[in-house]
Amino acid sequence: MVDDQIGRTNAASHALKRAGSFISSLALTFLGLTAITFLISRMTKIDPVLAIVGDKASKEVYDKTYAMLGLDKPLIVQYGGYLRKLLSGDMGTSVLTSQPVLTDLIHVFPATFELATVAIVMGVLIGVPGGVIAAARKGHWQDQVIRVVCLFGYSIPVFWLGLVGLFVLYGKLGWVSGTGRLDIGYDDIVTTRSGILLIDAALEGQWDIFRNAFSHLILPASILAYFSLAYIARMTRSFMIDQLSQEYIIAARIKGRSYWGAVWKHAFPNIMVPLITVIGLSYASLLEGAVLTETVFAWPGLGQYITRALFNSDMNAVLGGTVLIGMVFIGINLFCDFLYKIFDPRLRSA
Numbered sequence: 001m002v003d004d005q006i007g008r009t010n011a012a013s014h015a016l017k018r019a020g021s022f023i024s025s026l027a028l029t030f031l032g033l034t035a036i037t038f039l040i041s042r043m044t045k046i047d048p049v050l051a052i053v054g055d056k057a058s059k060e061v062y063d064k065t066y067a068m069l070g071l072d073k074p075l076i077v078q079y080g081g082y083l084r085k086l087l088s089g090d091m092g093t094s095v096l097t098s099q100p101v102l103t104d105l106i107h108v109f110p111a112t113f114e115l116a117t118v119a120i121v122m123g124v125l126i127g128v129p130g131g132v133i134a135a136a137r138k139g140h141w142q143d144q145v146i147r148v149v150c151l152f153g154y155s156i157p158v159f160w161l162g163l164v165g166l167f168v169l170y171g172k173l174g175w176v177s178g179t180g181r182l183d184i185g186y187d188d189i190v191t192t193r194s195g196i197l198l199i200d201a202a203l204e205g206q207w208d209i210f211r212n213a214f215s216h217l218i219l220p221a222s223i224l225a226y227f228s229l230a231y232i233a234r235m236t237r238s239f240m241i242d243q244l245s246q247e248y249i250i251a252a253r254i255k256g257r258s259y260w261g262a263v264w265k266h267a268f269p270n271i272m273v274p275l276i277t278v279i280g281l282s283y284a285s286l287l288e289g290a291v292l293t294e295t296v297f298a299w300p301g302l303g304q305y306i307t308r309a310l311f312n313s314d315m316n317a318v319l320g321g322t323v324l325i326g327m328v329f330i331g332i333n334l335f336c337d338f339l340y341k342i343f344d345p346r347l348r349s350a
Helices: 002-043 048-053 059-068 075-087 101-136 141-155 158-172 197-203 207-244 247-254 259-287 291-296 302-311 315-343
Strands: none
Touching (some): 048 059, 207 259, 302 315
């Protein structure tokens, strides 16, 4: 009885320590992220005052705006004020849109999320089996074909592939729709709920809008998927080659397991942890905004928003977008840590 109580106490203490360590790590990561992005924004040669008042404003107006923005205060005081506002959900006002940056980010991020999610799903569904097959058939024609396809994925400039895709598949063949997320005639018909057009259109039963949105989405998503699957397939192949050379594969074959059974049932589960890391990093990179793809396809997402903000010296928008990107990476890493413990029981007690 006493031993059980002591065991429960120790387990609760261990859980509290893990929770405290997790919260401390998350807080330190957030502070580091905001501090670095804030310092970089202050070290750039872009003058946020000129972005507001213009280069023809008088010195009096310039100095008044400079003081109003708090730029006359010490850097640590500026950061403290910025952090307090950020924790309350205030990222400042965008010079370009005259709206709160948080409102802008809520508006543009779902477009990037939709594009990136479709792209990573396609990349995983093609890239992972492709990498496994390439490793299992190492040196054979299947391996050579998959490696060449991956090589092209690394080598072809994304903007060139996007332009060629638009010219051939949209301009010549008419298989897909053009730039943007929807044809002009469908704008403002579907009520925005999630911000993801495919979901919003499906919820309202607007299947013609769903098809139009999908027709706009499929080409940029396929291009991003191609670059993602090239990386995912290459890393999967590398992980699998290492596992297929292990002794437990030979033992499984001796016990009567078929070759492909040993590949999928024994080797593949053992690469899940590093593979999750690769997929997570690929997804996070897509969520930060595929700038060139969004520019070519006039996709109103995070990448295009930050690019426009940079060109217009809109530092509040740039800083807000950068913080969002950092939070996306933190969130993806936390989710990957959760998945590690599902696929590798040894990590559950760590």
